[in-house]
Amino acid sequence: MEPLNHLESFVQSAEGGSFSAAARRLGLTPAAVSKNVARLEARLGVRLFQRSTRSLTLTEGGERFLAQIGPALATLQEAVAGIDTDDGQPAGTLKVSMGQAFGREHVLPLMGDFLARYPAILPDWHFDNQQVDLVGEGFDAAIGGGIELSAGLVARELARIHVVAVASPRYMKGRKRPRHPSDLAELDTLLRRSSPTGRLRSWTLRQARGEEVTVDLPRPRAIFNDPEAIAHAALMGLGVAMLPMPFVERGLRSGELLRLLPEWHQDAGAVWLYYPSKKLLPPKTRVFIDFVLERFRNERFAQRMQVA
Known part of the structure; x- marks a missing residue:
């Protein structure tokens, strides 16, 4: 299974439309988010984003992957949040x-x-x-x-x-x-x-x-x-x-x-x-x-x- 921070970086970048937006949400630097996404792409053997100096858009494979892991990631995050109790x-x-x-x-x-x-x-x-x-x-x-x-x-x-x-x-x-x-x-x-x-x-x-x-x-x-x-x-x-x-x-x-x-x-x-x-x-x-x-x-x- 991929590290959770790689998956979070991908989902937040897709939802926010940029590595900078994902970085603000996750408390990371844009460079760290970009590196997490690149490692995820290398592991999957699929390009998830089309990158340019002005925009970040999902590829067809990226859209399918987001639809598949979104609900599962939300479940994992809910489990992590639930630990924050006594x-x-x-x-x-x-x-x-x-x-x-x-x-x-x-x-x-x-x-x-x-x-x-x-x-x-x-x-x-x-x-x-x-x-x-x-x-x-x-x-x-x-x-x-x-x-x-x-x-x-x-x-x-x-x-x-x-x-x-x-x-x-x-x-x-x-x-x-x-x-x-x-x-x-x-x-x-x-x-x-x-x-x-x-x-x-x-x-x-x-x-x-x-x-x-x-x-x-x-x-x-x-x-x-x-x-x-x-x-x-x-x-x-x-x-x-x-x-x-x-x-x-x-x-x-x-x-x-x-x-x-x-x-x-x-x-x-x-x-x-x-x-x-x-x-x-x-x-x-x-x-x-x-x-x-x-x-x-x-x-x-x-x-x-x-x-x-």
């Missing part, structure tokens, strides 16, 4: 990437309940604001935004994120509440400098009925490159900030922060749950995905990220 319970190390502040505030609090339900799973959670290569770096899942949805990845939306104007009651004491985004120019502002470009990020707010305003900000009180630091500065009463709801929701609920211009916001895109698009996910990954989706849904996370 007395019938999901088990093993669960490697997950997530943003630092978001992970600490919204994902880490779930760990106690998750471990109580699945005690044989060992969380290996990476708190990092840099994008990761989910497949290439061997992650089981990732939570965040901006990861390229390449072949081999699935993304489930957890929430659309609104960016809102906030300030502490201490800062606003004796000051007139803004009624229009242009009024923010009269207040001390806490600005964010973009790490990639070094530019100050402008404030653009949109109203539900469609009006959009870009605010002129002539009075920065302080400049940061980290939204979590801006949130702390706002809590200290240093000025007005525009921040994503995950950073300010707790302060708004406790009354430590006030939402200014409640009819206005900026759309910051979505936060997603990413995982490899394997037909048969390991049990530890499947139960983590289901657990996160269930908890975020039950706690109305998506609704909380859009209203104060």
Whole structure:
């Protein structure tokens, strides 16, 4: 019987249309996938792919072979995935990437309940604001935004994120509440400098009925490159900030922060749950995905990220 990695390299290349796509799914280099397929062809004495610099297509023999081994390979993979249990319970190390502040505030609090339900799973959670290569770096899942949805990845939306104007009651004491985004120019502002470009990020707010305003900000009180630091500065009463709801929701609920211009916001895109698009996910990954989706849904996370 052929080595399983040779067969997986062939099937993933056929399904993904390239050695590069197969490499991302399998956590290998394109060269390694190509070598596995070449060894399989040599063993079978059949050319499975027609190769060119731009495309990879199955030969007639390759199509027959894919039809023959596809179901059998899926059965083997299911058997391997089933080993990833302990007395019938999901088990093993669960490697997950997530943003630092978001992970600490919204994902880490779930760990106690998750471990109580699945005690044989060992969380290996990476708190990092840099994008990761989910497949290439061997992650089981990732939570965040901006990861390229390449072949081999699935993304489930957890929430659309609104960016809102906030300030502490201490800062606003004796000051007139803004009624229009242009009024923010009269207040001390806490600005964010973009790490990639070094530019100050402008404030653009949109109203539900469609009006959009870009605010002129002539009075920065302080400049940061980290939204979590801006949130702390706002809590200290240093000025007005525009921040994503995950950073300010707790302060708004406790009354430590006030939402200014409640009819206005900026759309910051979505936060997603990413995982490899394997037909048969390991049990530890499947139960983590289901657990996160269930908890975020039950706690109305998506609704909380859009209203104060």
